[in-house]
Amino acid sequence: MSSSLGNGDTPRFDPHFTENVINAIGPKTTPRTRQVMSSLIRHVHDFARENEITVDEWMQGVQLLNWAGKMSDDKRNEGQLVCDVIGLESLVDEITFKLAAEAGDTATASAILGPFFRHDAPELANESTIVHGVDDGEVTYMHGCVRDVKTGKPVPNATIDVWQASTNGLYEQQDPDQVDCNLRGKFRSDANGRYAFYCLRPTPYPVPNDGPAGKILELLDRHPMRPAHIHLIVIRDGYKPVTTQIFDRIDPYLKNDSVFAVKESLIVDFVPLKGNPKATIELEYNIGLVPN
Amino acid sequence: MSSSLGNGDTPRFDPHFTENVINAIGPKTTPRTRQVMSSLIRHVHDFARENEITVDEWMQGVQLLNWAGKMSDDKRNEGQLVCDVIGLESLVDEITFKLAAEAGDTATASAILGPFFRHDAPELANESTIVHGVDDGEVTYMHGCVRDVKTGKPVPNATIDVWQASTNGLYEQQDPDQVDCNLRGKFRSDANGRYAFYCLRPTPYPVPNDGPAGKILELLDRHPMRPAHIHLIVIRDGYKPVTTQIFDRIDPYLKNDSVFAVKESLIVDFVPLKGNPKATIELEYNIGLVPN
CATH class of the missing domain: 2.60.130.10 (Aromatic compound dioxygenase)
Structure with missing residues (x-):
């Protein structure tokens, strides 16, 4: 995992943010869901920090995934193709x-x-x-x-x-x-x-x-x-x-x-x-x- | 990055797969797209290997994202909410x-x-x-x-x-x-x-x-x-x-x-x-x- 550290090891971004999101997972979550979603959150956040993804770039990604959902039906699965x-x-x-x-x-x-x-x-x-x-x-x-x-x-x-x-x-x-x-x-x-x-x-x-x-x-x-x-x-x-x-x-x-x-x-x-x-x-x- | 190594440092999965996918990126890609997409591919693949995501689990994720796209319109952006x-x-x-x-x-x-x-x-x-x-x-x-x-x-x-x-x-x-x-x-x-x-x-x-x-x-x-x-x-x-x-x-x-x-x-x-x-x-x- 990258910690996205800048010069002098000072985190460029809130160093507690990802742990806070993961710690919000409640006690009734299944162990497998907790494992998979904690890892997914960590990777998605690391990806965003390592590449310094901007709001505009993220929104391009959101629109692309929404577009995939809209194209999908019982004869075509565009999310799968992505x-x-x-x-x-x-x-x-x-x-x-x-x-x-x-x-x-x-x-x-x-x-x-x-x-x-x-x-x-x-x-x-x-x-x-x-x-x-x-x-x-x-x-x-x-x-x-x-x-x-x-x-x-x-x-x-x-x-x-x-x-x-x-x-x-x-x-x-x-x-x-x-x-x-x-x-x-x-x-x-x-x-x-x-x-x-x-x-x-x-x-x-x-x-x-x-x-x-x-x-x-x-x-x-x-x-x-x-x-x-x-x-x-x-x-x-x-x-x-x-x-x-x-x-x-x-x-x-x-x-x-x-x-x-x-x-x-x-x-x-x-x-x-x-x-x-x-x-x-x-x-x-x-x-x-x-x-x- | 995890290499998902098993016992004796033998990779459990094809150790060249992710590099092959990244190396398929062509020469005309912009530097920013190459950086962001290479990192995205690496994180998505590491996430899948670290958690040994199965076909059934992955398909649940695909259906969830397709559903988000289908719900979205000019008054609601469910992909954003996800x-x-x-x-x-x-x-x-x-x-x-x-x-x-x-x-x-x-x-x-x-x-x-x-x-x-x-x-x-x-x-x-x-x-x-x-x-x-x-x-x-x-x-x-x-x-x-x-x-x-x-x-x-x-x-x-x-x-x-x-x-x-x-x-x-x-x-x-x-x-x-x-x-x-x-x-x-x-x-x-x-x-x-x-x-x-x-x-x-x-x-x-x-x-x-x-x-x-x-x-x-x-x-x-x-x-x-x-x-x-x-x-x-x-x-x-x-x-x-x-x-x-x-x-x-x-x-x-x-x-x-x-x-x-x-x-x-x-x-x-x-x-x-x-x-x-x-x-x-x-x-x-x-x-x-x-x-x-």
């Missing part, structure tokens, strides 16, 4: 995964949910497609096996919830020209733990930059691009859920993802597919689930 | 005032603007009242002189913009039962630098607790009360503007203001007034302005 572009979602994901791993719960590496998940994706049969009305994409046959990481046995009846952006860089809820729930679907692993569907080989795209997250990227002279990826959530009763993203190894933005979500273990290889009239690319992706 | 209850507005006000003081610009002590200022308060004549339709208040004759702090001479034609809550604890924009712009007005100092008007002796009130700021107070087991105060902004061409609040010395919440805005120099004495049929209380409040 966190994403400063790496916070990816970091709390790493923390959460590490805590699970230390509790013996690790399996398929996790990754951030991102702001474009929808709870109401349609349930689809294996071997069907999530691609509708996209003429310029490379259709990919994605398939694999869901296994129990402890026994190695196939896990039937797991739900594989998948979503991806279209070739124009937009998720369906961002794009009035796509049919509702395009490039989304929920599949179930069969009796042998297998799932299979047709999707697009993902393409890189910019995060939406018409809001505060875009403003932050502009201020930081950063590009908004995300490397090509497919989102997955895998859920099965009796197992820990897995939220992940898988990235295309040949993508040019793997090293500078605008939301810092890439991990080596999440990079996969899309390979040419012959003899299937429905697809030119194949991706085998196997998923390990940890029992509760 | 900052206020953790002391941030008061702190950046102290910083800003200190920077002005070091530049030789100090005069009447400043205080936070608060979320209830309106730009469109009516211009009123001296000796008029801002109190309309309030039966249970103590009407106060507030008056004083605006002076140039360097010459000591009266400053005519300064605008004194004043606002206060009613006896029910509500500002007029929060209360459909008050007339528009009740308890607000802009006055001008006369040729002798004098201003005078009738207002209420202020009463303590709770900050609005129907939103995320109230939720934070509840989580922290804190009361929402603000000590009784009157807001003032004093503006005159050729002088630095002053934003301040003045507090009643007998208020029971002076020591535990829910937004931490009280300073000793802002505490004033309301005294009994005899012989004026319009008021029972008097407050003399003189204002010093610093030339540009």
Whole structure:
């Protein structure tokens, strides 16, 4: 913690202010809330003092966060995107995964949910497609096996919830020209733990930059691009859920993802597919689930 | 800065992550933006690691901030109020005032603007009242002189913009039962630098607790009360503007203001007034302005 000392160790600002704010926390607060909020207050105050944040600068920040709230609805979470572009979602994901791993719960590496998940994706049969009305994409046959990481046995009846952006860089809820729930679907692993569907080989795209997250990227002279990826959530009763993203190894933005979500273990290889009239690319992706 | 080290000094989390996010800042960023945002990223990441913030906890924070943005409009700034209850507005006000003081610009002590200022308060004549339709208040004759702090001479034609809550604890924009712009007005100092008007002796009130700021107070087991105060902004061409609040010395919440805005120099004495049929209380409040 910085004490924001000036010359001769005289505090430039009221040295008791932060302790006074923390000490105002009452006795009925839970221990976790007390810990987290005391630390948050200390960091926010230290940040303000170390940088001598002025009223005008602070108010710019307030307006930016209010703007994020106003843009958010059930199809878009701009507050989340603001966190994403400063790496916070990816970091709390790493923390959460590490805590699970230390509790013996690790399996398929996790990754951030991102702001474009929808709870109401349609349930689809294996071997069907999530691609509708996209003429310029490379259709990919994605398939694999869901296994129990402890026994190695196939896990039937797991739900594989998948979503991806279209070739124009937009998720369906961002794009009035796509049919509702395009490039989304929920599949179930069969009796042998297998799932299979047709999707697009993902393409890189910019995060939406018409809001505060875009403003932050502009201020930081950063590009908004995300490397090509497919989102997955895998859920099965009796197992820990897995939220992940898988990235295309040949993508040019793997090293500078605008939301810092890439991990080596999440990079996969899309390979040419012959003899299937429905697809030119194949991706085998196997998923390990940890029992509760 | 904490490095969140575990046993044997092995970092529990990717030790390069924060530097990678900071190093993504591009060359065209201004030096001030680079400084402030690098520090913000470092503090936010350290906060997350030190407390091992989970995805669920982080998402609660995101939803709370989005909620603040949704509640905010041109009459209410909930993002500002969230900052206020953790002391941030008061702190950046102290910083800003200190920077002005070091530049030789100090005069009447400043205080936070608060979320209830309106730009469109009516211009009123001296000796008029801002109190309309309030039966249970103590009407106060507030008056004083605006002076140039360097010459000591009266400053005519300064605008004194004043606002206060009613006896029910509500500002007029929060209360459909008050007339528009009740308890607000802009006055001008006369040729002798004098201003005078009738207002209420202020009463303590709770900050609005129907939103995320109230939720934070509840989580922290804190009361929402603000000590009784009157807001003032004093503006005159050729002088630095002053934003301040003045507090009643007998208020029971002076020591535990829910937004931490009280300073000793802002505490004033309301005294009994005899012989004026319009008021029972008097407050003399003189204002010093610093030339540009």
